[in-house]
Amino acid sequence: MSVLIRVEEKAFGIADKRTVVLDDIHLDINDGEFLTIIGPSGCGKSTLLKIAAGLDTEYTGSVNIHGREVKKPGISQGFIFQEHRLFPWLTVEQNIAADLNLRDPDVKAKVQELIDIVRLTGNEKAYPVELSGGMSQRVAIARALLREPEVLLLDEPFGALDAFTRKHLQDVLIDIRQQKKITMILVTHDIDESIYLGTQLAILRAKPGRLQRWLPIELPFPRNRTDTSFQYLRQKVLEEFEKTEHSAYTEGAGI
Amino acid sequence: MKTAAYVGVSGQEKTAKVKKTRTIPPWLKGFVVPIIMLALWQYAGSAGLISETVLPTPLAILASFYELAVSGELADNMKISIARAAGGFLLGGGLGLLFGILVGFSRKTESYLDPSLQMLRTVPHLSVTPLFILWFGFDELSKVLLIALGAFFPIYINTFLGIRSVDAKLFDVARVLEFGWHHQITRLILPAALPNILLGVRLSLGIAWLGLVVAELMGSSAGVGYMIMDARQFSQTEKVFVGIIIFAVVGKLTDSFVRLLERKLLKWRSSFQGTN
Ligand SMILES: Nc1ncnc2c1ncn2[C@@H]1O[C@H](COP(=O)(O)OP(=O)(O)OP(=O)(O)O)[C@@H](O)[C@H]1O
Ligand SMILES: [Mg+2]
Numbered sequence: 001m002s003v004l005i006r007v008e009e010k011a012f013g014i015a016d017k018r019t020v021v022l023d024d025i026h027l028d029i030n031d032g033e034f035l036t037i038i039g040p041s042g043c044g045k046s047t048l049l050k051i052a053a054g055l056d057t058e059y060t061g062s063v064n065i066h067g068r069e070v071k072k073p074g075i076s077q078g079f080i081f082q083e084h085r086l087f088p089w090l091t092v093e094q095n096i097a098a099d100l101n102l103r104d105p106d107v108k109a110k111v112q113e114l115i116d117i118v119r120l121t122g123n124e125k126a127y128p129v130e131l132s133g134g135m136s137q138r139v140a141i142a143r144a145l146l147r148e149p150e151v152l153l154l155d156e157p158f159g160a161l162d163a164f165t166r167k168h169l170q171d172v173l174i175d176i177r178q179q180k181k182i183t184m185i186l187v188t189h190d191i192d193e194s195i196y197l198g199t200q201l202a203i204l205r206a207k208p209g210r211l212q213r214w215l216p217i218e219l220p221f222p223r224n225r226t227d228t229s230f231q232y233l234r235q236k237v238l239e240e241f242e243k244t245e246h247s248a249y250t251e252g253a254g255i
Numbered sequence: 256m257k258t259a260a261y262v263g264v265s266g267q268e269k270t271a272k273v274k275k276t277r278t279i280p281p282w283l284k285g286f287v288v289p290i291i292m293l294a295l296w297q298y299a300g301s302a303g304l305i306s307e308t309v310l311p312t313p314l315a316i317l318a319s320f321y322e323l324a325v326s327g328e329l330a331d332n333m334k335i336s337i338a339r340a341a342g343g344f345l346l347g348g349g350l351g352l353l354f355g356i357l358v359g360f361s362r363k364t365e366s367y368l369d370p371s372l373q374m375l376r377t378v379p380h381l382s383v384t385p386l387f388i389l390w391f392g393f394d395e396l397s398k399v400l401l402i403a404l405g406a407f408f409p410i411y412i413n414t415f416l417g418i419r420s421v422d423a424k425l426f427d428v429a430r431v432l433e434f435g436w437h438h439q440i441t442r443l444i445l446p447a448a449l450p451n452i453l454l455g456v457r458l459s460l461g462i463a464w465l466g467l468v469v470a471e472l473m474g475s476s477a478g479v480g481y482m483i484m485d486a487r488q489f490s491q492t493e494k495v496f497v498g499i500i501i502f503a504v505v506g507k508l509t510d511s512f513v514r515l516l517e518r519k520l521l522k523w524r525s526s527f528q529g530t531n
Contacts, residue, residue: 055427073430085428089446089523099438127523147432 002031002183003065003151005052010044010059021047022059023208029151029200034177035185036194038237039204039212040244045187048209049155052185053079065150078149078182080157084136086128086143093124096142114142117179118172134165138172145176154186158193170197174221191241195233196223203237205244213240311493316500319493328482333501336467336478339395343402344463348456351407355414355455359448365415372411380405380462381469388473398470405466409458417451418444450521457513464506 010022021044029035039045050056052063054073063070070077086095093102093111100107115121118138128136137157144152154173158166170193177184188194194201198217205212215237219229279287293313299305300312307315323329354372358365384401391397421444429443471480479498486494 053431055430073427073433075431075433077431079431081424081428083424085424087425087428087442087446089449090442098432099434099442129523129525143432 003027003029003052003063003185005029005048005061005063007048007051007059007061009061010047010051010056020208022051023210025204025209025211027202027211029183029185031183032177032181033183034197034199035202036198036200037185037187037202037204038189038191038194039209040206041189043204043206044209045204046155048204049079049153049185049187052151053077053153055079075147076150078144078147078152080137080140080144080152080154082156082159084128084133084140086136086139088128091125091127092120092131092139095128095139096146098143100146110146111142114145117145117176118142132165134161134169137161137169141169141172141176145180145182148180149182151183151185154184156187156189159189166193171222173197178221191234191237192225195219195230195237196225201237203240203244212244215240308490308492311496315493316496319491320497320500323482323494323497329497329501332477332479332482333505336471336480337505339398339470339478340402340463340467343399343466344406344460346399347403347406347463348410348459350403351410351455351459352414352452354407355411355452356418358411359415359418360444369415372408376408376412380408380466384469384473393474398467398475401470402463402466405462406459409462410452410455413451413455413458414448417448417455420451421447450517450524453513453517453520457510457517460509460513461506464502464509468502 005025005027007022007025009020009024011018011020013019025048027035037045037048047056051059051061052070054063054070054077057071065076073079087098090098093115096111096114097107102108102111112124115124118141120135120138120142123131123135128139131139141157158169161169173184173186174197176182186194186197195217201215201217202211203213203215204210215233217233219227219233223230296310297312297314300307300310300315311319320329354368358368358372380401383404387397387401391400425443425447429439434442467478468480471478472484475481475484479501483495483498486492486498
């Protein structure tokens with residue numbers, strides 16, 4: 001097991017305002033797996049991911065990556081936010097390098113390799129204002145990858161993008177996972193996306209956030225959304241959703 | 256008209272072109288009123304309608320400017336004035352930047368320093384001029400300090416504001432990327448605060464210039480302000496005008512310079528506007 005997430009309890013607020021958001025969630029993820037987490041809005045997906053990243057430490061439980069306990073955020077837990085969060089005053093290559101020195105030929109070469117991987121060749125010197133949402137998110141992904149994280153955490157990274165760009169970035173992620181063998185955990189509210197990308201799927205239920213179902217996805221890559229096996233899985237996930245009391249949330253499922 | 260020839264041979268087109276040449280381009284329209292005013296002014300002066308000690312004609316002012324420029328008197332006085340303004344601005348602005356950063360970075364220094372500084376800020380800085388003269392005499396020191404006092408606050412406040420308005424979401428990014436403290440300052444906080452800091456610089460320069468004018472008019476033995484006061488004693492009104500115009504032009508030029516700096520340093524804000 002490479003990533004172990006144990007959340008006994010996570011609550012916000014104190015005294016009678018206290019609400020338990022996550023309750024007894026255990027996730028064990030093997031090296032190289034792609035776990036997608038899906039669940040109704042407000043069930044605590046982002047909270048769970050922040051705990052995994054070390055951005056939120058006020059909970060009972062523990063997060064372990066390769067036997068090391070995660071107590072604060074850091075580069076070995078790469079994090080992609082829903083918005084790209086680039087530094088507006090840095091160019092594409094400077095954003096990817098961030099605190100590393102671009103004049104170091106080693107860094108420069110790695111940055112260039114990543115720019116090619118996320119298909120942004122030719123935009124090295126552009127500022128974020130000049131980029132589209134999808135391009136910006138690719139820069140953010142390259143920025144995280146440059147640090148060679150042990151696990152890459154993505155919180156609805158493509159939620160704000162149009163369907164075409166989203167599909168393209170999903171393929172970029174699949175490419176990267178095959179090239180770099182990085183363990184990934186991706187939160188989404190799009191059932192199609194969770195099946196298209198994941199090798200494992202966790203369905204959460206709300207109030208309090210609990211693990212509803214854990215599902216392996218054994219379809220070979222590249223996947224095709226119109227395959228019957230894909231559609232079958234999709235049906236299965238939808239049924240799980242309906243079992244949770246918040247079945248109304250399935251409208252985010254896309255198509 | 257020769258220039259109209261390229262338009263074509265047909266008579267219709269020709270008349271269209273002729274009509275066009277009669278309309279004034281928009282950028283020229285702004286000059287119409289000043290030029291008419293100057294012409295009237297010149298006429299009134301030449302015709303002896305206005306006394307020359309009250310309002311010298313534009314040509315007289317121009318002649319006076321030429322004379323002062325050739326004799327080197329203007330350059331000498333300007334050098335002294337600019338040195339004073341620059342000295343005061345660097346002192347006050349530098350301290351403003353330093354305190355702005357200190358107070359911006361730490362809530363502790365904020366709670367110790369900011370209330371006092373805010374209190375001082377409510378004092379109109381020109382009102383302490385008599386006090387400064389009492390303390391430091393009519394020396395350079397009192398002038399430079401007066402300018403510095405004015406220049407301090409805009410930079411202080413804007414630096415402080417700029418640092419405090421850095422997007423908290425980007426701090427999370429800096430934590431995830433494990434920025435050291437010095438990268439946190441150079442890659443995150445200072446660039447984010449730069450638009451505010453530059454605004455502070457512009458405001459400070461304006462106030463420094465105003466402080467300079469007041470300080471020099473209060474009493475000095477050199478500088479553009481001295482030149483004005485000296486000319487006033489001898490009723491050389493055209494020289495007074497030259498001095499006032501110099502103050503205006505140099506003030507405008509420094510402001511344009513900072514704007515240029517803004518456009519260069521902040522091109523990441525809207526690089527679509529520039530042609531690079
Ligand atoms: N800082 C906070 N203080 C108090 N409550 C919070 C805080 N952050 C989140 N919550 C609550 O915790 C619950 C889970 O929030 P979270 O953002 O993790 O949901 P989510 O599953 O990511 O939802 P979405 O799909 O809409 O992004 C919500 O009910 C929210 O109101
Ligand atoms: Mg969320």
